Amino acid sequence: DTGVSQNPRHKITKRGQNVTFRCDPISEHNRLYWYRQTLGQGPEFLTYFQNEAQLEKSRLLSDRFSAERPKGSFSTLEIQRTEQGDSAMYLCASLEQGTNLMNTEAFFGQGTRLTVV
Amino acid sequence: AQSVTQPDIHITVSEGASLELRCNYSYGATPYLFWYVQSPGQGLQLLLKYFSGDTLVQGIKGFEAEFKRSQSSFNLRKPSVHWSDAAEYFCAVGVLSNFGNEKLTFGTGTRLTIIP
Numbered sequence: 391d392t393g394v395s396q397n398p399r400h401k402i403t404k405r406g407q408n409v410t411f412r413c414d415p416i417s418e419h420n421r422l423y424w425y426r427q428t429l430g431q432g433p434e435f436l437t438y439f440q441n442e443a444q445l446e447k448s449r450l451l452s453d454r455f456s457a458e459r460p461k462g463s464f465s466t467l468e469i470q471r472t473e474q475g476d477s478a479m480y481l482c483a484s485l486e487q488g489t490n491l492m493n494t495e496a497f498f499g500q501g502t503r504l505t506v507v
Numbered sequence: 508a509q510s511v512t513q514p515d516i517h518i519t520v521s522e523g524a525s526l527e528l529r530c531n532y533s534y535g536a537t538p539y540l541f542w543y544v545q546s547p548g549q550g551l552q553l554l555l556k557y558f559s560g561d562t563l564v565q566g567i568k569g570f571e572a573e574f575k576r577s578q579s580s581f582n583l584r585k586p587s588v589h590w591s592d593a594a595e596y597f598c599a600v601g602v603l604s605n606f607g608n609e610k611l612t613f614g615t616g617t618r619l620t621i622i623p
Contacts (some may be wrong), residue, residue: 393550394550423610425611430516430615430616431615431616432511432597432599432613432614432615432616433551433597433611433613434613435610435611435612438608438610440608445608446604446608446610481550481551483551495553495556496553496611497550498543498550498551498552499550500548500549500550501550
């Protein structure tokens with residue numbers, strides 16, 4: 391297993407278009423996170439899945455954003471009617487079941503860089 | 508609410524010199540503290556973490572950090588930097604949410620440049 395994989399790595403879209411990103415976590419990692427990182431800022435929490443259940447969403451996740459994890463494996467993050475303010479790096483991280491940040495670590499993907507023009 | 512402050516946006520250090528990156532946190536309970544490194548085009552990699560016990564924590568790549576509760580600080584140090592250490596460094600605090608989820612609150616990062 392080569393770690394958390396995110397696709398695409400880069401996406402340029404026109405304002406108003408819809409985009410979808412994919413995250414493949416490490417196998418058997420049932421916990422999955424999405425973070426957003428804008429220029430000059432640290433990553434900010436967006437949402438969290440345990441298996442297929444979306445258990446927590448940040449206020450940053452407006453109604454234009456939707457995330458799914460249909461089979462508890464890969465996850466998708468869709469942004470509808472993109473705006474220039476959506477331009478950012480979208481990071482995915484996964485964590486093994488039955489663990490916590492004390493005894494393991496969250497593994498991050500390389501991210502998808504979105505540019506809205 | 509929890510927060511993390513990294514007061515230095517950009518630091519330049521000569522190769523072989525010592526390094527200290529500052530991090531201050533605000534959190535009502537005992538914090539779980541982390542340092543991550545992000546190289547260009549790469550994801551975040553965990554350098555070290557602190558939960559309890561010895562306040563001096565050793566990490567990978569020769570880094571260490573010291574937790575000082577009285578100063579609400581968790582500064583990252585390295586005695587001798589290498590050109591490969593050039594990257595963005597993020598301090599983070601781990602929080603257990605009401606949903607039983609642990610999530611990370613990051614600082615804004617410090618960009619480290621190494622000069623020959």
